[in-house]
Amino acid sequence: MCRLDPALESYLSDPHTSSLKIVVINTVTSASEQHDQDAIALQRQITRSRDLRIGLLQAGYNIIASIPGDMYLVDRLTQLQPDMIIIDAESDARDVLEELVLVSRDAPRPIVLFTEEDNPSQLASAMAVGVSAYVVAGLQVERVKPVLEVAVARFQADQKLRTELHDTKNKLAERKTIERAKGLLMARHQLSENEAYQRLRKQAMEKNLKLVELAQRILDVADLLG
CATH class of the missing domain: 3.40.50.2300 (Response regulator)
Structure with a gap:
């Protein structure tokens, strides 16, 4: 904004x-x-x-x-x-x-x-x-x-x-990105939804990244590798 x-x-x-x-x-x-x-x-x-x-x-x-x-x-x-x-x-x-x-x-x-x-x-x-x-x-x-x-x-x-509408749209977009990354981990590593989320959360903390930032990186790598 x-x-x-x-x-x-x-x-x-x-x-x-x-x-x-x-x-x-x-x-x-x-x-x-x-x-x-x-x-x-x-x-x-x-x-x-x-x-x-x-x-x-x-x-x-x-x-x-x-x-x-x-x-x-x-x-x-x-x-x-x-x-x-x-x-x-x-x-x-x-x-x-x-x-x-x-x-x-x-x-x-x-x-x-x-x-x-x-x-x-x-x-x-x-x-x-x-x-x-x-x-x-x-x-x-x-x-x-x-x-x-x-x-x-x-x-x-x-x-x-x-501003409120812009923030709401951003939050929805971030949630969608996290859900996509979580689904990717679940499919590739046979994880439950909670396990995939916990893995995302742990890696984000270790890399000092926001959860959505790590999720986007995972999606980018997946797109790159096909």
Whole structure:
């Protein structure tokens, strides 16, 4: 499993002791690029982006960068290494979400998406990439901090569940390896199940190996010899 950034681990243990480093991804186009948009829609975008920034600053969060959702997004995030990512999207942010799949795979972190569009397809994409909070319309300055705190809590719960599932899968895989090695010893040396297990256990202790490590070595040798 991927380890979390130390600053994020500190914040998860006590949200009041650490200021998260936040990168805001802005998918809102500039006024010069919005020839086909009416003035009301443009003003709504500007107001939401402003309120988001004010809310972050008032809550004490550290905005280390505000970047566009362009072709250099992954490289910029890899260089900046934020503790949290916020997407400020007027409408379709699916391209940004697809890019974040690459970033989140190796460095999981809370992702929050603020948008004006209630799009089921985009919501599905957001859930797939691991967005912790998906906020549609009605952004108010005083809501920013509670939304982010809920997002971090959800992220923490999700990471705990993922770790537990990962550990469970590992334990099942180890048990399967040990059972295969035990079965091999039983067949080749006419041993009972308990005798095969005790032999494995004794040899593992003598070689200072974990039981699963010795079991894997036995299986590897058996495969090699045919």
